Amino acid sequence: MTPCILVDSHCHLDFPDFDADREALIGRANAAGVGIMVSICTQVINRARVLAIAENFACVFASIGTHPLNAADEDEVPVADLVRLAAHPKVVAIGEAGLDFHYDRAPHDRQERVFRRHIAAARETRLPLVIHARDADADVERILVDETGKGAFPFVLHCFTAGQRLASVGVELGGYVSFSGIVAFKNSADLRAVAASVPLDRILVETDAPYLAPPPNRGKRNEPAFVRDTAEALAGALGLDFDTFARQTTDNFFRLCRKVPDPRVGGPT
Ligand SMILES: [Zn+2]
Numbered sequence: 001m002t003p004c005i006l007v008d009s010h011c012h013l014d015f016p017d018f019d020a021d022r023e024a025l026i027g028r029a030n031a032a033g034v035g036i037m038v039s040i041c042t043q044v045i046n047r048a049r050v051l052a053i054a055e056n057f058a059c060v061f062a063s064i065g066t067h068p069l070n071a072a073d074e075d076e077v078p079v080a081d082l083v084r085l086a087a088h089p090k091v092v093a094i095g096e097a098g099l100d101f102h103y104d105r106a107p108h109d110r111q112e113r114v115f116r117r118h119i120a121a122a123r124e125t126r127l128p129l130v131i132h133a134r135d136a137d138a139d140v141e142r143i144l145v146d147e148t149g150k151g152a153f154p155f156v157l158h159c160f161t162a163g164q165r166l167a168s169v170g171v172e173l174g175g176y177v178s179f180s181g182i183v184a185f186k187n188s189a190d191l192r193a194v195a196a197s198v199p200l201d202r203i204l205v206e207t208d209a210p211y212l213a214p215p216p217n218r219g220k221r222n223e224p225a226f227v228r229d230t231a232e233a234l235a236g237a238l239g240l241d242f243d244t245f246a247r248q249t250t251d252n253f254f255r256l257c258r259k260v261p262d263p264r265v266g267g268p269t
């Protein structure tokens with residue numbers, strides 16, 4: 001059995017960056033102890049190619065949703081469709097959805113409408129919502145507080161780069177915070193300080209591959225195996241040994257992402 005020391009909770013295995021060596025890089029991830037990968041959907045219309053990979057590889061799962069930067073092209077997917085598509089056995093999360101005010105690609109009101117629909121789908125399915133939040137801390141906080149007031153839903157603030165306040169609010173509302181290779185960059189001391197403030201049982205790690213490779217591969221194409229470098233760097237920053245930190249983040253993943261069977265249960269790890 002493939003060991004599951006770590007999980008890559010967020011990558012984009014359907015992207016053309018991986019067309020030439022997808023199977024090999026999934027093998028490299030497994031060899032590095034990355035036993036599960038969640039390949040994240042960025043446009044519902046592209047779900048077939050995300051799902052095809054998840055159907056092909058036992059260790060790959062998928063999400064369903066519209067990235068905020070695609071909200072201008074895809075703002076009419078009803079909650080009922082998201083809920084129906086999420087019933088696929090390998091769809092284990094909703095999203096990624098949220099707000100991205102860094103690029104001017106989709107009007108803010110449309111992003112918010114799409115984000116709120118994904119929240120409704122997460123609430124109904126009980127699948128975690130993968131939240132993309134960039135340069136929109138105050139608005140993400142406003143929406144999370146408002147929507148949580150209507151009924152709790154599981155969520156993770158993915159590739160966290162926002163401020164301390166949003167991390168604290170997210171944790172207070174029951175959410176998880178996921179760190180990518182950015183947390184391992186030399187100039188990310190502020191982000192490591194935020195990570196130190198998040199309770200250990202709410203931290204996830206991810207690659208967001210093909211983007212944001214951690215050192216020593218910074219600037220190159222990222223791949224799920226490299227989540228190990230991020231976990232090692234973050235464990236060090238938190239003063240923890242790697243094994244303890246890896247086990248903790250993997251436990252956290254399976255607690256949040258209940259639809260993914262934990263391969264560590266019932267066998268040696
Ligand atoms: Zn994202």
Ligand SMILES: [Zn+2]
Nearest residue numbers: 010040096208
């Ligand atoms: Zn992503």
